Amino acid sequence: xxxxxxxxxxxxxxVGVAGLGCGGHxxxxxxxxxxxxxxxxxxxxxxxxxxxxxxxxxxxxxxxxVGEAIVDRRDRVILSTKQQIVQPGSRTDGDAYRSPSEFxxxxxxxxxxxxxxxxxxxxxxxxxxxxxxxxxxxxLPVLHxxxxxxxxxxxxxxxxxxKDTTHAMLDRALLDDxxxxxxxxxxxxxxxxxxxxxxxxxxxxxxxxNMFAVxxxxxxxxxxxxxxxxxxxxxxxDPAAIDPDAPLDFLIAPDVASSVTEAAYRFCRHEPGxxxxxxxxxxxxxxxxxxAAINGPPLPRAVREQLANLFGAVDSISGx
Numbered sequence: 001x002x003x004x005x006x007x008x009x010x011x012x013x014x015v016g017v018a019g020l021g022c023g024g025h026x027x028x029x030x031x032x033x034x035x036x037x038x039x040x041x042x043x044x045x046x047x048x049x050x051x052x053x054x055x056x057x058x059x060x061x062x063x064x065x066v067g068e069a070i071v072d073r074r075d076r077v078i079l080s081t082k083q084q085i086v087q088p089g090s091r092t093d094g095d096a097y098r099s100p101s102e103f104x105x106x107x108x109x110x111x112x113x114x115x116x117x118x119x120x121x122x123x124x125x126x127x128x129x130x131x132x133x134x135x136x137x138x139x140l141p142v143l144h145x146x147x148x149x150x151x152x153x154x155x156x157x158x159x160x161x162x163k164d165t166t167h168a169m170l171d172r173a174l175l176d177d178x179x180x181x182x183x184x185x186x187x188x189x190x191x192x193x194x195x196x197x198x199x200x201x202x203x204x205x206x207x208x209x210n211m212f213a214v215x216x217x218x219x220x221x222x223x224x225x226x227x228x229x230x231x232x233x234x235x236x237x238d239p240a241a242i243d244p245d246a247p248l249d250f251l252i253a254p255d256v257a258s259s260v261t262e263a264a265y266r267f268c269r270h271e272p273g274x275x276x277x278x279x280x281x282x283x284x285x286x287x288x289x290x291x292a293a294i295n296g297p298p299l300p301r302a303v304r305e306q307l308a309n310l311f312g313a314v315d316s317i318s319g320x
Contacts, residue, residue: 003291006275008078011207015052018279018294019053020046022057023060027062029042051291053077054070054080057082058082063081080119083106085098100141103142124157125158129168136173158183158211159182159185166196166315170182174206181207184210187214189218194273208273211278218248219261224247227317231314256299257293263299266298279291
């Protein structure tokens with residue numbers, strides 16, 4: 001398999017269309033008892049598959065594992081990590097912000113854990129709309145200084161899609177042309193970023209990393225049934241247009257996809273405006289399947305139209 005590649009917006013970086021996410025439910029397998037060696041092996045397998053963008057974060061507690069895995073392969077990796085903007089232990093939607101000096105010290109801590117002298121993309125992590133003003137006014141100058149010092153190369157911003165399913169924060173952030181990369185929640189159950197965000201990031205040449213391509217409702221049939229029942233009850237989905245007991249089975253019909261997960265990854269990969277689709281796992285075989293799906297062809301036109309008719313107006317859920 002040859003990894004397809006894309007240009008990551010104004011960064012000019014050429015990246016594989018599949019990126020390795022080191023958080024989520026798995027955290028490289030650490031969430032269910034994998035050893036550090038096991039998690040390092042997953043990262044090495046990803047590099048062997050052609051993945052070159054690895055995304056971690058301060059609060060995933062996987063930066064040290066990434067650092068160990070890439071210490072002798074740093075030149076093969078585009079390293080993306082994220083810093084919290086609130087004090088440790090604070091609610092992520094609260095206002096107990098880290099000071100600019102505390103934020104800068106946190107970046108130095110990440111550099112040490114990652115065993116590198118530079119971070120290619122540093123994101124402000126999971127920012128809500130009411131927090132964005134602090135990020136722009138107080139932390140953006142710190143990011144500029146860190147870039148001048150050579151500690152970071154590009155400035156990133158990630159939304160908290162599980163709570164901000166309508167992209168209110170990114171909608172506001174796109175008024176300021178200061179971000180090189182954005183991490184955007186987008187999947188076949190909530191494609192609202194298509195019109196609200198992706199057209200605008202493309203116009204501004206902002207690189208886009210896609211998160212939430214596959215979440216609980218797209219990996220567990222019973223969760224999909226439960227979620228669709230809720231969408232029907234709330235009036236977001238026409239019950240006459242869907243089988244309530246097998247709402248996504250049309251995705252695994254002959255000549256479509258072998259699994260809902262495969263279909264979900266292919267859906268995101270071929271969405272205009274998305275550069276990299278992130279996938280996370282603690283199992284090498286699972287990673288191989290996901291990378292193959294992301295490198296797969298677009299879904300058939302009729303299936304894409306059916307998805308648009310069913311879920312095209314949904315913006316109330318993340319799929320988690």
